[in-house]
Amino acid sequence: MTRPTRTVPAPALLALVGLLAACGAPAGLAPGAVPSASSTRPTATVARSDLTSSTTTACELGHGETTPLEARTEGTLTSLAAVGSTVGQGGVLYTVDTRPVVRLAGAVPAWRDLGPSSTDGADVQQLEQALVDLGYTSGLALTVDEDWTAVTTVAVRRWQKAVGVSQTGTVPLGDVVFTPGDLRVAEQVADLGARVEPGTPVLGVGSTQQVVSCALRTSQAALAPVGATAHLTLPDGTTTDGTVSAAELVTVDEQQQLDVSIAASGDAVGVLLEGAPVQVVLDQVVATDVLVVPVTALVALSGGGYGLEKVLDDGSTQYVPVTAGAFAGTDVEVSGGDVAEGDEVVVTP
Numbered sequence: 084m085t086r087p088t089r090t091v092p093a094p095a096l097l098a099l100v101g102l103l104a105a106c107g108a109p110a111g112l113a114p115g116a117v118p119s120a121s122s123t124r125p126t127a128t129v130a131r132s133d134l135t136s137s138t139t140t141a142c143e144l145g146h147g148e149t150t151p152l153e154a155r156t157e158g159t160l161t162s163l164a165a166v167g168s169t170v171g172q173g174g175v176l177y178t179v180d181t182r183p184v185v186r187l188a189g190a191v192p193a194w195r196d197l198g199p200s201s202t203d204g205a206d207v208q209q210l211e212q213a214l215v216d217l218g219y220t221s222g223l224a225l226t227v228d229e230d231w232t233a234v235t236t237v238a239v240r241r242w243q244k245a246v247g248v249s250q251t252g253t254v255p256l257g258d259v260v261f262t263p264g265d266l267r268v269a270e271q272v273a274d275l276g277a278r279v280e281p282g283t284p285v286l287g288v289g290s291t292q293q294v295v296s297c298a299l300r301t302s303q304a305a306l307a308p309v310g311a312t313a314h315l316t317l318p319d320g321t322t323t324d325g326t327v328s329a330a331e332l333v334t335v336d337e338q339q340q341l342d343v344s345i346a347a348s349g350d351a352v353g354v355l356l357e358g359a360p361v362q363v364v365l366d367q368v369v370a371t372d373v374l375v376v377p378v379t380a381l382v383a384l385s386g387g388g389y390g391l392e393k394v395l396d397d398g399s400t401q402y403v404p405v406t407a408g409a410f411a412g413t414d415v416e417v418s419g420g421d422v423a424e425g426d427e428v429v430v431t432p
Contacts, residue, residue, distance in 0.1 A: 124429050126394055127377050129417075131424040134370040136411035138306055142297035144352070144359040147329070147344050149269040151284040154179065155193070155257030160277050160285065164268045169291050171265045173217045175246075177285055182258070183246050187213040189261030198253030199236055203229040209261055210254065214238040219245070257281075267291045293352055295325060295345040295361045301332065306365040307343045315347060316362040323352065325363075370409040373416040374424060379431040381407060381415060391417065394427035 158179040170176050175183040189209030201207055211227045214220050219241040225234045236252040243250045248258075270287030273279060295315060299307060307313075311327045325345040333342050345363065376391065382402065384390045390402045408416030422428075 125432050126427045127380055127430045129391075129422060129424055129426040129428060130375050131372065132375055133368050134373055134375055134409050134411045134414060134416050136367045136369050137364050138303065138367070139362060139364050140297050140299065142295045142345070142361045142363045144347070144355050144361055145294060145296050145357055146267055146269065146289050146292070147294040147296070149287040149289040151272060152176065152260065152266075152286040152288050153281070154273075154279040154283045154285050155184075155281050156182075156255075157280045158182075158278070160273055160275055160279055163271050163273075163275055163286065166268055166271060168268050169265050170268065170288075172213065176260060176266070176268075176288075179257075179279065182248055184258060184260060185246060186260050186262060186266060188216070188263070189213070190263050191261060193256060193259055193261050196253060196256050197231070198251075199231055199233075201231050203231075205229060206261070207231050207235070210259070211235055211238070214242055217242065265291050292328075293347050293355075294328065295347050295363060297343040297345065297363055298335075299341040299343055301339050301341055303365075304330070304341055306367050307341065311365070313345045314364040314366075315345070315352075316364075317352065317355065318359055318361075323347070369411050370416045373408065374418060374422060375414050376417055376428055377430050378410065378413055378415045380428045381405075381417075391422055391426075392429040393422065394429065400429060 156179050160177060160179060161181045162175070162178040164170055164174070164176050170186045172186070172188050174186050176186050177184050187209065189206070189212075191205045191209060193206065195201070195206070197207060197210055208227060208229045211220075211225060214235075215225065215227060219238045220234075223234050223238060225238055226232075239254060240250040240252045243252075266288040267290060268286055269289050272284040272287055279285060295313075297307075307327050307330050309327050309330060313325045313327060315323050315325050317323070325347040327343060328346040329342075329344040331342045332339060334340075347361075380391055382390050382392060384402065384404060388404055389407050390404045392400045393403050394400050403419060403421035405417040405419035405422055408418060410416075
């Protein structure tokens with residue numbers, strides 16, 4: 084009795100056609116035909132699971148996008164934070180006429196002079212919290228709120244003494260830069276000794292979080308939703324996971340692409356240099372809670388459609404019709420009344 088042909092529906096996974104043809108499988112049979120026993124042929128178990136498609140792409144390690152940091156005062160640049168350095172709470176970003184510009188934690192950007200005459204505001208609260216965090220309120224009954232008090236002035240004078248500026252008790256616009264998190268200096272945009280004025284870019288700064296940057300085709304957007312897990316292979320073969328933190332559609336050389344950032348962490352990633360190559364595997368669930376078999380279990384039935392060679396309890400086999408659904412890698416979704424989770428089916432070696 085002639086066996087049915089094991090095949091894969093076009094156009095999915097056409098690369099497997101050569102493999103199936105090499106098996107020398109002859110023409111198909113009708114469902115229900117009983118071929119020889121399966122004891123000497125490889126089989127697979129019908130599983131119920133999500134069907135996941137994986138795509139591997141070449142990416143590189145970096146720190147994501149940078150933002151220009153502009154001067155807010157006029158003068159000469161007398162120092163600049165080093166490229167690659169991290170500027171944390173109370174750290175100096177640069178100096179103008181030797182006066183330090185200090186980074187403090189806060190979500191609201193600095194936008195005015197601060198002092199005893201300042202009206203209530205979130206920037207006052209940010210400043211007070213920073214003074215507490217830096218230890219300049221020890222022994223003072225400072226309440227961290229939006230109200231500037233005499234205690235705030237005392238704490239500001241302590242801080243000014245520590246950073247080496249006149250102890251005026253006021254904070255002119257330009258003396259501090261509020262940012263939500265620590266900053267990494269990616270570039271010195273202005274030269275040491277250059278004259279600057281308000282609006283002059285001084286540094287290029289960005290996040291301290293290492294990210295893996297990938298360029299995907301726009302058609303691959305479903306692979307990289309924000310929050311998705313990515314599997315990383317580092318240059319030494321070490322593997323770790325990351326999380327998609329951003330995905331942005333951009334135009335490069337008049338072609339649109341999807342720029343994806345993946346937050347990476349861990350000791351293995353931390354020692355890598357900027358620009359290190361990283362292989363990234365992105366998974367996409369193409370079918371949920373379905374019956375799954377290897378594609379090489381599919382057979383073409385003589386009357387059309389597809390089937391599986393199901394192993395019966397006595398070891399003999401029988402062809403049963405199935406509907407082929409989604410494909411992912413070397414697996415395929417199948418459905419039909421004569422196939423169930425746990426069934427054994429014959430596969431082409």
